[in-house]
Amino acid sequence: MCDPFGNYLVQKLVALAPTHHKNLIWLRIQADVPKIAVDQHGTRSLQRLVDCIDDDVQIAVFGNSIRNCVVALILDLNGNHVIQKILNDRVDLLATSFSFVVDSICNDMVRVATHRHGCCVLQRCLKSCGNSQFHQLALQIMANCQLLMADQFGNYVVQHLVSYGDSGVNSHLALQAAANLVNLSTQKFSSNVVERLLRLDRSIALPLVKELCRPEILAVLVQDQYGNYVVQTAIDVADDEHRLMMAELVRPLLVTVKNTPFGRRIQIKLETAMRQGRVGHGTQSAIQFQGQNMGQNMGQNVGQNMGQNMAQNMGQNMGQNMGQRLNQTLYQSTGSKQSQFQSEISGFQGFQGYQPQASQVSQASQASQPQFQIPPPAQTLAFTPLSTGSSTFSQIPHSSTNESPFQRSLSQSSASNPGLHYHSSSGSIDPVTPLLTPSYVLSNTSSSYFALKGPSLPPFGHGFSSSSHMSPGLGLDLDDGMGNLSLGSWK
Structure with a gap:
């Protein structure tokens, strides 16, 4: 009966056996019924045997076998199913031959009602038993109702009693x-x-x-x-x-x-x-x-939180977008002449760009320097800004014709001469074109360098002008209207 495969044979045998053969089976196992009931496979054989009880001998043997261990079986993972088999399918025996089941539960009500398996058996018992046994159980539940109400399993017993009470x-x-x-x-x-x-x-x-x-x-x-x-x-x-x-x-x-x-x-x-x-x-x-x-x-x-979050997100997005656009379009190499730059730079003097609010300038000046991860194109000089400006540029393209080797070491420009210095090792200067207004070209000269001066680039400035500094090389200064905003230098 407790074998993983043999229990199926016993279940089939019990279903087909005549009454006197089932009597013999009960007499043979009566001493081992509690052990069989708590076994993983034996409980199935025993439940089948209880289903097929059809004689007083079988009832007496089964009753005597479990009379002293009802509560132990109720609290067992497998044994509780044997007791529930009586409550579900053999209700006719509960009021007579198996009334001791209700008596055993009433004598140990708190222990049964507060147990994981016991509360399920007790709820089934309340549903199946007759009036006298129901009131017998109800009296014991009411006597301990406050304790049971607060228990994780006992509260279901009280609610079940309320449903049927x-x-x-x-x-x-x-x-x-x-x-x-x-x-x-x-x-x-x-x-x-x-x-x-x-x-x-x-x-x-x-x-x-x-x-x-x-x-x-x-x-x-x-x-x-x-x-x-x-x-x-x-x-x-x-x-x-x-x-x-x-x-x-x-x-x-x-x-x-x-x-x-x-x-x-x-x-x-x-x-x-x-x-x-x-x-x-x-x-x-x-x-x-x-x-x-x-x-x-x-x-x-909610409005304050949404406003703060939207302002932060808009500020971050504006800073990133403007920085990326400036980064992509600031400078490129060209072969234009100095005269072209000098003849057209005067028209650039009157340019009026973006006018920021004072609060935007103060907030932007406190913002951390954005970092842009843009892969450099072929034949470019990578530029890493050293200052903490609000707009930074990660690369400066140069011309692809007649170029000499460049010294590519980067150092921060001094306070007296801020700017982006673009030098060649041979002393010649490559032309550079600002892409914000593609027609303006810096001249090719070895005795001085030209710079875009005035208020800084958008989003913090509104114009550009040209000037020259007596220094070998070519450079670019960015000024915020209150002093030079140095981004770094090339040597």
């Missing part, structure tokens, strides 16, 4: 709950039982509703993560008189819990009762006023 049993449970309402309503498992009792007939739930109308109790429950559900249920099921009383008591409490999820749930519940005409006019106005205040406060908080 009569008015006398449920009234007693409601009185017991009302006597310790705050503790039971603020616990995870017992609060479910209190809600179940509140949904009973109003005459039964009245003691609970009256207790909930006490200001000191309501003040605690409104702010509790479990108790607030009890208050919501009470608002739903109470009569008009007690609902109005609770609404009047809850109204001043909403100020203290307006920013909590609990307060918002109760607010919604009261508004629902108001729409259905179950709350007085004065209380309706007060609830509406509290709801408006709560909505305004929540709206202000």
Whole structure:
């Protein structure tokens, strides 16, 4: 019977065997029934054997085998299924030959009701037993109801009793709950039982509703993560008189819990009762006023957070986009003449670009230097800016014709001569073209270098002008209108 494969043979044999053969099987295993019942495979064979009982000899042998170990079997992972087989399929035997099962449960009620498997067996027993046995079990449950209500498994037994109990049993449970309402309503498992009792007939739930109308109790429950559900249920099921009383008591409490999820749930519940005409006019106005205040406060908080986040995101995106555009379009090599630059730079003097606000300048000056990861094209000099300006450039393209080797070491320009210096090792200067206005070309000269001076490039400047500095090489200065903004230099 306990073999992984042999148990299937026994189950088939029992189903086909005549009564006298089954009697012999029961007599053969009577000393080992408890051991077989708790075995993973044996429990299946034994349940099949219980199904096929058809003689008093079999009943007597089975009953004597488990009489002294009913509770042990109920609490066992496999053994509890043998007891449930009696409760489910052999109810005819429960009131007579197997009444000791109910007696054993009643004698050890707390242990059975608070056990994972025991609570399931007890619920099945409440459903299957007759009236006398039901009241026998109900008396023991009521005697320990407060302990069972707070238990993770026992609370299901009490709720099951409420479902099948009569008015006398449920009234007693409601009185017991009302006597310790705050503790039971603020616990995870017992609060479910209190809600179940509140949904009973109003005459039964009245003691609970009256207790909930006490200001000191309501003040605690409104702010509790479990108790607030009890208050919501009470608002739903109470009569008009007690609902109005609770609404009047809850109204001043909403100020203290307006920013909590609990307060918002109760607010919604009261508004629902108001729409259905179950709350007085004065209380309706007060609830509406509290709801408006709560909505305004929540709206202000959400608006401030959204505004801050949007401003930060817009600032970051603008900085990145402008920096990328400047990085891609600042300079490129050309073969144009100095005369072209000098003849057209005068037209560039009147350029009016982006005018920033003072707050934007101050914010941008404090921003960290953005980094742009743009792969350099062929034949470019990679430039890594050294200063902390708001606009930085990661590369300077140069011409691809008649170029001499360049010294590519980068050093920060001094305070007296800031700029981007573009030198060749042979002393000649390669022409550079600013792409912001492609027609303006820097001249090719070895005795001086030209720079774009004036307020800095967009988004912080509004114009450019030309000047020369007596220094070998070619360079570019960026000025913010209040002093040079040095980005680095080439040597």
